[in-house]
Amino acid sequence: MARFGLPGQAAHPAAPSPTPAPAAAPASAPAQTLASPPPPPMPPKHVPTAKGGPPSQLDTRLRLHSRLIEELDLAKLDKLDEKDMRREVMSLVADFARSERMALNTADLQELGASIYDEMVGLGPLEPLLKDESINDILINGPFQVYVERRGELELTPVRFRDNDHLLRIVNRIVAGVGRRIDESQPMVDARLADGSRVNAAISPIAIDGAAVSIRKFSKKPMTLEKLVEFNAMPMAVADFIHGAVKARVSTVISGGTGSGKTTLLNALSAAISHGERLITIEDAAELQLQQPHVVRLETRPPNIEGKGEIRQRELVKNALRMRPDRVILGEVRADEAFDMLQAMNTGHEGSMATIHANNPREAIGRLEQMIAMGGLAISPDAMRSQIASAIGLIIQVMRLSDGKRKVTHVTEITGMEGQVVQMQDIFTFNRTHTDPDGTVHGEFRATGLRPRCIDEMTRRGIAYDVANFDPSKALGVS
Ligand SMILES: Nc1ncnc2c1ncn2[C@@H]1O[C@H](COP(=O)(O)OP(=O)(O)OP(=O)(O)O)[C@@H](O)[C@H]1O
Numbered sequence: 278m279a280r281f282g283l284p285g286q287a288a289h290p291a292a293p294s295p296t297p298a299p300a301a302a303p304a305s306a307p308a309q310t311l312a313s314p315p316p317p318p319m320p321p322k323h324v325p326t327a328k329g330g331p332p333s334q335l336d337t338r339l340r341l342h343s344r345l346i347e348e349l350d351l352a353k354l355d356k357l358d359e360k361d362m363r364r365e366v367m368s369l370v371a372d373f374a375r376s377e378r379m380a381l382n383t384a385d386l387q388e389l390g391a392s393i394y395d396e397m398v399g400l401g402p403l404e405p406l407l408k409d410e411s412i413n414d415i416l417i418n419g420p421f422q423v424y425v426e427r428r429g430e431l432e433l434t435p436v437r438f439r440d441n442d443h444l445l446r447i448v449n450r451i452v453a454g455v456g457r458r459i460d461e462s463q464p465m466v467d468a469r470l471a472d473g474s475r476v477n478a479a480i481s482p483i484a485i486d487g488a489a490v491s492i493r494k495f496s497k498k499p500m501t502l503e504k505l506v507e508f509n510a511m512p513m514a515v516a517d518f519i520h521g522a523v524k525a526r527v528s529t530v531i532s533g534g535t536g537s538g539k540t541t542l543l544n545a546l547s548a549a550i551s552h553g554e555r556l557i558t559i560e561d562a563a564e565l566q567l568q569q570p571h572v573v574r575l576e577t578r579p580p581n582i583e584g585k586g587e588i589r590q591r592e593l594v595k596n597a598l599r600m601r602p603d604r605v606i607l608g609e610v611r612a613d614e615a616f617d618m619l620q621a622m623n624t625g626h627e628g629s630m631a632t633i634h635a636n637n638p639r640e641a642i643g644r645l646e647q648m649i650a651m652g653g654l655a656i657s658p659d660a661m662r663s664q665i666a667s668a669i670g671l672i673i674q675v676m677r678l679s680d681g682k683r684k685v686t687h688v689t690e691i692t693g694m695e696g697q698v699v700q701m702q703d704i705f706t707f708n709r710t711h712t713d714p715d716g717t718v719h720g721e722f723r724a725t726g727l728r729p730r731c732i733d734e735m736t737r738r739g740i741a742y743d744v745a746n747f748d749p750s751k752a753l754g755v756s
Pocket residue numbers: 413414428429493494496505508510533534535536537538539540541542683684
């Protein structure tokens with residue numbers, strides 16, 4: 278019944294799980310020219326429990342990094358020339374391999390040493406986490422506390438930095454990579470890693486307990502609708518419907534809270550767009566990975582150090598409309614560009630899409646109104662609402678539930694205005710039934726029984742959809 282015709286794929290491959298660093302195994306102190314004073318003790322935070330079995334490769338690398346951080350004076354390391362630095366790192370790696378009784382031949386050891394060296398001069402202890410594809414988010418709360426999110430769950434890792442200076446050096450490396458800087462006068466920065474991962478860093482004085490860094494990793498394999506169905510984010514009947522609606526050029530807004538899966542769903546849904554269309558994407562930090570051949574990507578630009586040269590989303594949306602797009606895809610509507618986006622949807626760019634930060638479909642409409650009002654345009658609330666009502670066809674609400682799972686909780690159609698109110702009707706909803714003591718949420722997806730108006734447009738365009746799915750008497754999926 279899978280209509281997207283993609284081979285079924287297993288959920289995330291079993292991933293190595295970080296296990297704790299051994300309780301400060303005193304490093305056998307070889308004669309180190311770079312030996313430095315002992316690092317501050319690990320804070321008495323909880324340490325993740327080992328899940329048993331042999332230590333994973335990730336775990337070994339993380340411990341190797343901790344060992345290097347303990348034993349090398351990183352400030353000096355930065356000043357050494359490459360050959361000396363490599364030699365220092367190599368000798369410590371060889372020492373570690375011996376003490377861990379790792380069965381490595383010379384070539385393996387060389388390879389391990391070289392890759393650890395690259396990690397040390399790259400993003401240090403973060404590199405193994407960046408390489409681990411099962412990790413979505415990396416959250417650094419000061420030098421001694423690094424969490425990751427995997428499959429919706431936060432885990433504390435044994436990763437640590439030597440001290441705040443070490444962490445700051447790495448933050449500086451990241452922001453310098455995108456031509457920006459971070460210091461006391463500008464203590465918050467958005468940046469991007471070379472692989473496209475999104476980074477936000479906040480340092481002293483606004484971050485009180487050391488630098489706070491949040492990394493949303495760029496997933497190399499974008500999620501497909503098929504996979505979202507497999508992960509139970511929605512049943513096939515719902516995926517099929519929204520896929521058909523996007524294909525039929527119904528303008529769609531994906532609404533949800535932070536990290537609820539908005540961008541992921543937008544990416545997946547974009548597969549419904551035909552390859553013959555010209556798409557223009559507009560984002561603050563390019564994350565979308567559209568599969569179509571004809572895509573122009575635009576990205577905002579922050580002001581420079583003198584506060585000049587900023588290019589905002591609003592200007593990009595306006596510009597995009599002069600570039601003859603078939604559809605405009607706005608990564609996230611957050612300010613007065615909302616007005617221009619609605620205008621685009623109302624003037625021949627049907628099928629345009631955007632995400633918005635809101636907790637339910639009604640709130641999404643309210644947020645759009647606020648955004649337009651804040652732009653200071655001379656437009657009455659009534660006119661604003663009728664713009665919204667005529668521009669947007671569907672609102673898809675996504676939510677990160679208390680157990681970390683992401684779900685499509687509402688597929689809601691905007692049907693027009695009645696008096697001064699934007700009319701909307703839910704087509705499908707996810708209804709919670711109960712929550713286990715461990716927090717796992719159970720519920721079912723069901724149609725409300727209302728027949729969406731856009732089904733006519735879908736039919737006109739030859740997009741078949743099984744209307745039996747609108748029967749409210751049967752659950753479409755249970756989780
Ligand atoms: N259905 C899902 N199942 C498992 N993981 C998911 C699902 N949807 C999204 N994710 C993961 O959750 C993380 C957050 O997703 P995403 O970036 O799409 O959220 P967002 O709502 O756009 O966040 P933000 O508000 O920060 O822009 C990503 O790492 C993504 O891979």
